[in-house]
Amino acid sequence: MLFELEDVTYSRAGQVVLRDVSVRLPVGASSLLGPSGSGKSTLLRLLNRLADPDSGRVVYEGRDVRDYDPLALRREVSLVPQLPALIEGTVHDNVAYGPRLAGRSFNARSCLELAGLAPAFEERDASKLSVGEQQRVMLARALALDPRVLLLDEPTSALDRAARDAVEGTLRGLRARTAISLVIVTHDIAQAARLADYVVRIDSGRVVAQGAASELLDEIPEPELATAEDAT
Amino acid sequence: MILPVAVSSIHVTVGQVAAALALVAVAVIASRSWHAGLEDDIGIAVIRSLIQLTAIGYVITLIFDQDSFLLVIALLTVMVVFGAFTARQRAVGVPDSFWPLLGSLAVAAAATLGLVVALGIFDPTPRYLVPVGGMVIGNAMTAAAVALNRLGEDVHEQSKRIEATLALGATSSQAVTPLVRRSLRSGMITLIDSTKTTGLIFFPGTMVGMLLAGADPTDAVRLQLILLYVLLGAVSIAALMAITLARRNFFTPAHQLREPPAP
Numbered sequence: 001m002l003f004e005l006e007d008v009t010y011s012r013a014g015q016v017v018l019r020d021v022s023v024r025l026p027v028g029a030s031s032l033l034g035p036s037g038s039g040k041s042t043l044l045r046l047l048n049r050l051a052d053p054d055s056g057r058v059v060y061e062g063r064d065v066r067d068y069d070p071l072a073l074r075r076e077v078s079l080v081p082q083l084p085a086l087i088e089g090t091v092h093d094n095v096a097y098g099p100r101l102a103g104r105s106f107n108a109r110s111c112l113e114l115a116g117l118a119p120a121f122e123e124r125d126a127s128k129l130s131v132g133e134q135q136r137v138m139l140a141r142a143l144a145l146d147p148r149v150l151l152l153d154e155p156t157s158a159l160d161r162a163a164r165d166a167v168e169g170t171l172r173g174l175r176a177r178t179a180i181s182l183v184i185v186t187h188d189i190a191q192a193a194r195l196a197d198y199v200v201r202i203d204s205g206r207v208v209a210q211g212a213a214s215e216l217l218d219e220i221p222e223p224e225l226a227t228a229e230d231a232t
Numbered sequence: 233m234i235l236p237v238a239v240s241s242i243h244v245t246v247g248q249v250a251a252a253l254a255l256v257a258v259a260v261i262a263s264r265s266w267h268a269g270l271e272d273d274i275g276i277a278v279i280r281s282l283i284q285l286t287a288i289g290y291v292i293t294l295i296f297d298q299d300s301f302l303l304v305i306a307l308l309t310v311m312v313v314f315g316a317f318t319a320r321q322r323a324v325g326v327p328d329s330f331w332p333l334l335g336s337l338a339v340a341a342a343a344t345l346g347l348v349v350a351l352g353i354f355d356p357t358p359r360y361l362v363p364v365g366g367m368v369i370g371n372a373m374t375a376a377a378v379a380l381n382r383l384g385e386d387v388h389e390q391s392k393r394i395e396a397t398l399a400l401g402a403t404s405s406q407a408v409t410p411l412v413r414r415s416l417r418s419g420m421i422t423l424i425d426s427t428k429t430t431g432l433i434f435f436p437g438t439m440v441g442m443l444l445a446g447a448d449p450t451d452a453v454r455l456q457l458i459l460l461y462v463l464l465g466a467v468s469i470a471a472l473m474a475i476t477l478a479r480r481n482f483f484t485p486a487h488q489l490r491e492p493p494a495p
Contacts, residue, residue: 052486070488071403074401075401082392097397098400138396
């Protein structure tokens with residue numbers, strides 16, 4: 001099992017965001033699915049110790065995440081946050097940021113190519129890219145750390161349909177070409193069906209269902225799937 | 233080199249101070265005419281300045297008469313503590329800002345006064361240490377408060393960007409480095425600008441005081457230059473120290489933002 005969360009509770013500013021959450025995420029592509037404000041992005045941040053739970057345990061590959069060096073864990077379990085989160089400078093500056101801190105070598109062009117960006121993007125000003133391109137730069141930046149797991153927080157929420165399809169294609173290509181596991185936060189049921197093998201449904205800080213995507217999403221009525229598709 | 237103090241002194245009567253209140257009346261009239269609602273604040277400011285300066289006048293007289301180094305240290309310590317309390321109210325966005333402010337003001341005052349004495353600029357006597365110490369602490373307090381206020385605002389505004397860099401394996405110090413530069417600049421820029429324009433747009437207080445007291449203009453200018461340079465050093469130490477000590481307070485030991493951004 002890649003991740004196991006055992007009776008996790010997390011509060012922010014006195015408000016309970018996650019309550020007694022127990023989740024198992026297998027190797028491969030998983031989706032944390034739920035409406036806005038349900039706690040799924042917070043759960044994602046617990047996986048690489050950007051936050052720690054008030055109670056309960058988060059286990060990564062059999063070890064409590066608190067037993068890992070947090071910086072090493074974040075390089076291995078790399079988060080691609082929601083926009084805007086780029087560093088001032090060029091695309092190269094962004095891709096080089098993590099490897100330079102870690103003192104590692106990296107190949108910027110191969111990371112850009114994996115993220116679906118042409119090498120010509122390397123010297124462009126990151127702030128002048130389209131939202132879809134910025135999303136890919138954040139993906140390339142995370143890939144430059146050579147991670148084993150990518151945590152993707154609503155990777156297509158700010159994109160139009162064409163850009164969304166392109167990013168989803170990139171993620172599918174990533175799965176086909178690498179052994180990287182994906183944990184994708186989304187509010188879009190149809191997207192979870194397209195990208196994930198395993199789905200955890202979260203609502204109001206509680207897990208309401210989890211299981212193989214093929215079984216779990218089959219139980220969702222057709223109109224709900226159609227509504228999600230229309231909304232994107 | 234030990235600089236001479238004013239070669240002569242002037243005597244100011246209570247009547248002269250009372251006469252100066254006429255200018256306060258002008259301020260009150262202006263506020264009332266334009267319904268600015270500042271009359272109460274002006275009144276409080278006048279009363280507080282009267283009480284505070286009279287009290288400190290007696291304290292300074294006592295310290296000068298006693299010629300006690302320990303009393304100087306005690307007075308400067310009280311000023312540092314009050315300065316840290318006052319600055320804390322402006323640095324509201326910084327968690328537990330009191331201790332970084334206290335440390336920064338103490339180090340700025342000790343380092344600056346120690347240096348001017350070691351370089352032979354001033355004698356280590358109450359007559360020099362008390363007024364210079366007061367100026368150093370006051371300016372250091374403003375610089376540290378402005379720097380931390382800016383740092384708190386920037387960390388709050390850029391929390392998502394900071395967390396994104398933490399997610400790439402940055403330490404908490406590395407994640408706030410771009411903000412530290414801006415905060416340091418904010419803390420120091422006011423004094424740097426006023427140093428640039430001194431003598432052109434305004435006469436600084438020490439020089440004016442010495443001229444009024446009858447000192448030679450050359451001495452007044454030299455002393456003012458020394459104080460401006462001393463203050464530049466003091467505010468840089470205070471701002472940098474406050475930022476260095478306070479930036480850790482935004483994070484846990486596991487390099488997590490204490491107040492995480494709303495997802």
